[in-house]
Amino acid sequence: MDHQDLSSLKCVHCGSVFNISRSNYVCPKCGGLFEVVHRTEEYSLDTDSRGVWKYRPLIHPSIPQEMIVTRGEGNTQIYKSERVSQWSGIKSLWMKQEGENPTGSFKDRGMTVAISEAKRLGRKSTICASTGNTSASAASYSAIADMESYVLIPSGNISESKMAQAVSYGANIIDVPGDFDAAMSYISNLAEKNQKYYIMNSVNPWRLEGQKTITFEIVEKLGDCDFISLPAGNLGNTSAAGKALKELKNWGIISHVPRIVSVQAEGASPFYNLWSGRDNHLVPVKAKTIASAIRIGNPVNWEKALISIKYTDGIVTKVSDDEIMDAKRVIDRSGIGCEPASAASVAGIRKLVEEGTIDRTDRIACVLTGHILKDLASMPVSNRHLSVGSFIREIGS
Ligand SMILES: *Cc1c(COP(=O)(O)O)cnc(C)c1O
Numbered sequence: 001m002d003h004q005d006l007s008s009l010k011c012v013h014c015g016s017v018f019n020i021s022r023s024n025y026v027c028p029k030c031g032g033l034f035e036v037v038h039r040t041e042e043y044s045l046d047t048d049s050r051g052v053w054k055y056r057p058l059i060h061p062s063i064p065q066e067m068i069v070t071r072g073e074g075n076t077q078i079y080k081s082e083r084v085s086q087w088s089g090i091k092s093l094w095m096k097q098e099g100e101n102p103t104g105s106f107k108d109r110g111m112t113v114a115i116s117e118a119k120r121l122g123r124k125s126t127i128c129a130s131t132g133n134t135s136a137s138a139a140s141y142s143a144i145a146d147m148e149s150y151v152l153i154p155s156g157n158i159s160e161s162k163m164a165q166a167v168s169y170g171a172n173i174i175d176v177p178g179d180f181d182a183a184m185s186y187i188s189n190l191a192e193k194n195q196k197y198y199i200m201n202s203v204n205p206w207r208l209e210g211q212k213t214i215t216f217e218i219v220e221k222l223g224d225c226d227f228i229s230l231p232a233g234n235l236g237n238t239s240a241a242g243k244a245l246k247e248l249k250n251w252g253i254i255s256h257v258p259r260i261v262s263v264q265a266e267g268a269s270p271f272y273n274l275w276s277g278r279d280n281h282l283v284p285v286k287a288k289t290i291a292s293a294i295r296i297g298n299p300v301n302w303e304k305a306l307i308s309i310k311y312t313d314g315i316v317t318k319v320s321d322d323e324i325m326d327a328k329r330v331i332d333r334s335g336i337g338c339e340p341a342s343a344a345s346v347a348g349i350r351k352l353v354e355e356g357t358i359d360r361t362d363r364i365a366c367v368l369t370g371h372i373l374k375d376l377a378s379m380p381v382s383n384r385h386l387s388v389g390s391f392i393r394e395i396g397s
């Protein structure tokens with residue numbers, strides 16, 4: 001058997017199958033997105049590795065070890081907090097802190113697989129559109145792999161700390177007038193015409209293979225919990241989680257499938273509209289929310305994400321910016337901390353508990369997608385600040 005036959009690319013829309021070395025990103029027959037399918041018939045691990053690449057047989061079984069570009073992604077901690085449990089109404093609530101990844105977000109899990117595949121294909125340049133974290137991660141991994149990186153940033157619409165990472169890691173920055181969706185549509189057009197740049201956005205199905213490992217780690221740690229809650233922007237994580245759960249079920253690792261909760265920001269909730277309405281096609285919106293990482297009005301992965309929600313009998317919900325920032329304050333105060341978009345995962349759970357959709361006794365894993373330092377502009381400033389003089393008066397000495 002040809003080594004490469006271990007995996008292939010399959011169109012999620014029409015089911016056509018292609019060789020993995022094909023360089024397009026969408027199906028030439030119908031324009032649907034590809035997913036990677038593996039012939040792997042059983043659950044097996046690479047026990048010499050930790051984190052993402054421990055799951056190599058399940059995410060990229062045929063990649064040679066020497067092609068793997070890694071800086072130790074994944075294997076993040078999972079936390080419980082009395083404070084967050086009280087606020088959300090869920091006693092058995094865990095938070096998986098993806099901010100502990102090398103560049104401070106879950107994007108590294110997908111990026112290590114995508115950049116390794118770029119190396120396997122002999123590519124020299126990478127490109128992505130980004131609200132910030134993708135560019136930080138893509139720039140870092142491209143530098144490590146000695147590739148040139150290009151990042152398209154919505155002008156004036158990105159957090160300074162994320163931008164600082166991309167710049168420092170050496171990316172070529174391209175300012176796009178408009179929002180993330182404008183940058184993304186530029187990338188999609190370019191990719192089909194120009195093979196020079198390897199796309200690092202989540203239309204690249206290898207990104208999602210890496211991101212499956214969030215779910216693998218949750219299940220390994222908690223067993224089959226009742227819900228996995230994710231903030232939802234471009235819908236890569238929602239897609240990847242559903243794929244991971246389906247594979248775990250097929251391999252017999254879980255008997256009961258956790259339900260995915262996909263949480264959008266109210267001002268950027270086209271997927272919520274699709275799920276709750278009568279349309280069977282996503283209708284893009286103009287996105288507006290404080291949570292810049294999910295400020296996306298035309299998510300590329302909606303079709304895959306819908307498959308995930310249906311497969312897991314999942315729920316799509318939306319929360320306001322105030323609810324997001326309330327959740328962030330509680331998560332920050334608990335000592336764990338996250339960026340605004342991440343807090344949507346916990347805010348969504350509180351809302352569903354209040355609505356009675358989720359039971360207070362359910363076991364829930366919330367994914368905190370990005371680090372607290374990622375977005376300093378939205379840091380709360382309401383803490384007590386005392387002068388030394390008033391502190392001395394207060395302690396009475
Ligand atoms: C990219 C990102 C998201 C959105 O994830 P999708 O998979 O695109 O839905 C959410 N939070 C953070 C911190 C991110 O960086």
Ligand SMILES: [Zn+2]
Nearest residue numbers: 011014027030
């Ligand atoms: Zn197709």
